[in-house]
Amino acid sequence: MSEPFLIGDGMTGGYGKGPDILHDCTIAVNPGEIAVIVGPNGAGKSTAMKAVFGMLNVRSGAVRLGGEDITKLSPQDRVIKGMGFVPQTSNIFTSMTVEENLEMGAFIRTDDITGTMEQVYDLFPILRDKRNQPAGELSGGQRQQVAVGRALMTQPKVLMLDEPTAGVSPIVMDELFDRIIEVARTGLPILMVEQNAKQALEIADKGYVLVQGRNAYTGTGQELLADPEVRKSFLGG
Amino acid sequence: MDVLNAIVALTNFVMIPAVAYGSQLALGALGVTLIYSILRFSNFAHGDTMAFGTMMTILFTWLFQSWGVSFGPLPTALLALPFGILAAMALVLVTDRTVYRFYRDQKAKPVVFVMVSLGVMFMMNGLVRFIIGPGDQRFADGERFIIKARAFKEMTGLREGLAIKTTQGITVVTAIVVVALLFWFLNRTRTGKSMRAYSDNEDLALLSGINPERVVMYTWLIVATLATIAGVLYGLDKSFKPFTYFQLLLPIFASAIVGGLGSPQGAIAGGFIIAFSEVTITYAWKKVLRYLMPDNLDPDGLVQLMSTDYKFAVSFAILIIVLLFKPTGLFKGKSV
């Protein structure tokens, strides 16, 4: 099996000098795929993603992007390497307009960004209408679109979303998932952490079920949904 | 009743001085508010930064005067201003490198920064007194008035004169230009926007590849510029004395907080609110009322609400009222 595009391989580590939260945890995603990390509360889902993004100490194991070892890079350097990250909370500049949010997303780029901005507006048409409004005045779902759009502005090679549907209504959640699928269809690999395990696994090409910082089950979204053990323990039967 | 004369007296003694003073406070408060929104602490050394920039400007003014260089009817200090700004920039950048950066790397609490800024305040204050001495310096030269009271009276035939000092005119014009430039910078340029982004959401700014050290550097450069301009305008309008500049800290903080710490618009509004309140409350209204009241009701006192020495009390009272009823200020500021 060839090396996946982005892989956090056998990661063990924790925050700062604190205890290990992840134990030999492996997460990977390939172009065109949506990989979803699910699991019970406190399983280390977000931590696993942050480990891939370089926000905690990985004491053993490695993170590789396109075959290159990036374990030692800071999050900022990983952004430059082509990783786009959407944090779970405070993921937009609330006092700035939608368009300024997108511009700031593209801060590291020195080339013309109008094309990318058009693409983002095509993907999230509502943002085009609200481009001159402060992002803080938008609804929860629209804010998440701004957040994803901001991350897309760097033209990342991989997109990582930390619970993009946290705190939005089910209808908005469905719409957000639709958009995420659309983004994935452009060939961009997407790695995301989700609370809503069932819905997330339905759109996932690959699913990781974490329990206490370890890989418990791994498989395609459909396999995991069909697995009676997974159903029983995590999906409420 | 003589409304016309009353209006002229009001303009002459209240409106014009308050507008000039308000512009100076607004520029000072902008500096405080920028530091607050980017570096996230209340900079107690701001008054002394103003004093340092002004002192350097004065020294250059004296140098130019000794060379016989002048700026025609305008004060020579305006020619010296850029050099004063450069010196202030150098000072704050050195301070940031040697002092503040260490605590930034440590992610120290804001109150530690405030404490550190006290130390910086002491050192700057000592430095200024050491170089120029603690005394009063007047350095305004050139034409003193745009309109003289006598000329105005002759022109209009009114009993009240209207005088506009050159320094007042310069203050207002400079303030407008500086504020316009600042807003253009913050809202239109990439660097300005990155500063706003950093102020809004530090972590996300880092994720977007904004370099915090650059943002901090630009902030200090802008703050040094604003502080020097505010200080020089105040010094031209009144006079330069190191201790007075230290004391300006209170009305400046009051302006920034009343407007909403972290909000540039708020800082400007706050500056004018504080200035107008100070001037109107400590002004002896006898002169204006004399024209408005019927003769038999002529006020016998000065009709001064408070003596001028209480001007700090005025800014303070407004500050307290705003803190009690709207702690984030009139324009929604940040609350860290």
Place this chain on the structure above:
Amino acid sequence: MTDTMKHSLMFAAIALLILLEGLTDWSFFSGSWNSSLVILNMGLISAIMALGVNLQWGFAGLFNVGIMGFTALGGLAVVLTATPPTPGAWSAGGPGVLMAMVMGALTVISAVAVTRVLPKGRLRNFLVLAILVVGFLIYRALFDPSIEAIEEISPAISGNLGGLGWPVILSWPVGGLLAAGAAWLIGKTALGLRSDYLAIATLGIAEIIIAILKNEDWLSRGVKNVVGLPRPVPYEVDLQNDPAYVEWFASLGMDPVLGSTLYVKLGYAVLFSIVLIALLWMAQMALKSPWGRMMRAIRDNEVAARAMGKNVTKRHLQIFVLGSAICGIAGAMMTTLDGQLTPGTYNPLRFTFLIWVMVIVGGSGNNFGSVLGGFLIWFLWIKVEPMSLELITLLTSGLEEGSFLRGHLMENAAHMRLFTMGLILLLVLRFSPRGLIPEK
């Protein structure tokens, strides 16, 4: 070496410095016992102030930059308590002033009551405004003629209400009470807001208190100063005229002038030491008591303390008032030592920020640390001037005698003390943020 020994050595070093000031005139020492005792006395007062600030900052993390105001209130207390009443002043304006004060208080109280009772809206705003304006006008109508009447009474020597004519020692606790009252008012409004806001609010109140002292001639004679305040110790002249003392001084090998001045200063030193030791003892007891532990718990984690049901704002108010009261006591002692109240000399750099340097350098959170810091920084404050003068003399020895640069540097050497204090503060904050004697 144990910590206790190390800390005792530090105190011994300060004592040695103060002794050397009297013993030798080498370098920056003056070799005058009078000067040594002056430093000691102000050091004692500074230590008390630092103790008060440490209570607020070290125990509770409250950032008070209005120390000057509380100190000045202490000074006012001396005038109001210890000076003899001005004949006729009370009958001339006393009732009017009191009435005006009551009116002012009533105005504020009724404005607050209206705000509480009425619902939000235009009516409320209008009523509050109306009450304030009318109240202010009545206040001024009562106040102005009364103070004029008071100020007209022999303006050259009094022109103020005068005091109660009590023994001057009593003014020290009164100073504490005055400062406590002011601290209660400011704490009630500004505590519970963000920490920088308390700092700015206290900075403001201090300036206002000074403005009041400078302007309200009927109260404190304003910038005309109140001189010749009564003393708790005998006058030098009286001692010099008392044969018993003269003889005693002679037997110690001192002339009457030197003997009497030293005697008086030592008297102050004893009084101040008693106050310092008493306050230090109380502060230590408080630190070790459950109350002190709770205060530090609140300081270290306010959210957790709040969650445990502690009334954080109330505790903060308590300690803020206590700390300010100590500053008030120290202020009264200082004015007593000076023998005069000079509102024009109160300067925040000297009376607020210097105390902060003392607390930080000594070790915030440790009572002994603040006392040590108080002595050390006061000694430096006095001695930095001769030190920097020596340094500049040394540095400019290459320049010719009459050169401009040299003259300028020599002339302004005095201002080096602010610079040095700032430098010391920054160095301590950077390299030893816990201070000389850290919190246990």
